[in-house]
Amino acid sequence: MDQTIIKNIVIVGGGTSGWMTAAMLAKLFNKQLNITLIESDAIGTIGVGEATIPPLQIFNSVLGISETDFIKATQATYKLGIEFQNWHQQGEAYMHAFGNIGRDLGFTSFHHYWLSAQANLSQSNPSQANGSQYNANDFWQYSLNYQAAKHNKFQPIQTIAQAQMSGITHAYHFDAGLYANLLRKYSVQRGINRVEGIITSTELSTDGSIKSVTLQNGPCISGDLFIDCSGFSALLIEQALGVEYENWQHWLPCDSAYAVPCESTSPLTPYTKATAHHAGWQWRIPLQHRTGNGIVYSSQHMSDEQAKQHLLANLDGKPLAEPRKINFTTGRRVKQWHKNCVAIGLSSGFLEPLESTSLHLVQSAIIRLTKLFPRNGIQPQHIDEFNRQSQTEFEQIRDFIILHYHLNAKQSADNERGLWQQCRDMDIPESLQHKIDLFKATATVFRHQDELFTEAAWIQVMLGQGIIPEDYHPLTQAVSQDDLTDYLTNIRKVINTTVSQMPSHKDYIAAL
Secondary structure, rough: OOOOOOOOEEEEOOHHHHHHHHHHHHHHHHOOOOEEEEEEEOOOOOOOEEEEOOOHHHHHHOOOOOHHHHHHHOOEEEEEEEEEEEOOOOEEHHHHHHOOOOOOOEEEEEHHHHHHHHHHHHHHOOOHHHHOOOOHHHHHOOOOOHHHOOOOEEOOOOHHHHEEEEOOOOOOEEOOHHHHHHHHHHHOOOOOOOEOOEEEEEEOOOOOEEEEEEEEEEEEEOOOOEEEOOOOOOOOOOOOOOEEEEOOOOOOOOEEEEEEEEOOOOOOOOOOOEEEEEEEEEEEEEOOOEEEEEEEEEEOOOHHHHHHHHHHOOOOOOOOOOOOOOOOOOOOOOOEEEEOOEEEOOOHHEEHHHHHHHHHHHHHHHHHHEEEEEOOOOHHHHHHHHHHHHHHHHHHHHHHHHHHHHHOOOOOOOOOOOOOHHHHOOOOOHHHHHHHOOOOHHOOOOOOOOOOOOOHHHHHHHHHHOOOOOOHHHHHHOOHHHHHHHHHHHHHHHHHHHHHHEEHHHHHHHOO
């Protein structure tokens, strides 16, 4: 490969992904790089990503942006988890609450002790839980995040000392456009060169790498490394370099969405809602100044007009704009780094925002790039490792999203084979089938190194989607039934007491 020292960076596309990339490179590399960001309304932004997951705290912390400043600048609220309504069956709900649940004992995870207690309860009272062996809803009594969320409470708590439990784990709901504006100011103050313009052509070198891009009625901008943050248009990685896209719609059939903001309503809930409907699902994301809403659906099972009307009929408040249509193809770019071009954001792939992973994928790609950033030229080893890690991350998140669709017991409203039956009957990736089979047989969940979703996340979704393990760990039998009852009772008592002393979510934000 070329041994040219990487000095000139060109970022194509602004929006959240472009300015997150610019901000982090400016912060970490200080004056070592010359960074130009080209943005244009012609590239556009999707504006769906108004909810994230806890790692964004780390990203802002590295940049030196305080949580208070972030909350103020982006009209943000706190997020303790995602509630899934009507996903397993109509009328049922559960939450993927962030953080841990209960307290582990030794090498044995809490949920094994909970399963043991449920089995004991079933044996002593066979009629409990309407004849079911387990009352799955009871599991969330041991989640501090869940109890705070459902009581609309929030306060940052690191640990609960008296119970030796971890405290609140939070993420955010925020205005993605305002976040991009915040990062734009941050980046420009640190020397990022912002250029407004529309790219009309891309010039390639003899080895197939990108030499420069030419702007309409503007200059030709050359660079050593190009970062494609141009969204679904993928101006560089696809249009210029022709990198293929791996389509995953046979596992995730939804291909369309509408997004619309509406007036905010009370109470200010500290969690996202994802409500399933017959052809997909609808999101609700509460901000300080408005509520973000959207509907995700399969165009084979619902028309555009039906989707728009369903969305508008299920808003909490008055819509503040016309619903905006979004078309997408779920999948990933076969190579996120090719030649001297790195795709970050929607140009690298798309997974529907069911678990709010879009901005996390941007964040992880940026951190991955900084760790593998070339010094004396771009090396194939850097490219291969970047692509290997990117593929693994995309596939792990893909499996977690498929899990929600595949494990359902929903019935179609007619005799046709609806979306939910299609998802229930389909073949799934072997990696996901292994996780399901292992949990169903033994209640065991293993988290791969660097995997995004925790064991607690997998456990909550599998329980919420109707899997009750057939067995649990034998070490639970070392605890007497009386001690186990006391152990669970004390955890519930501590959580309830802690939540009762928290301020409301709205009052906590107002105090900032």
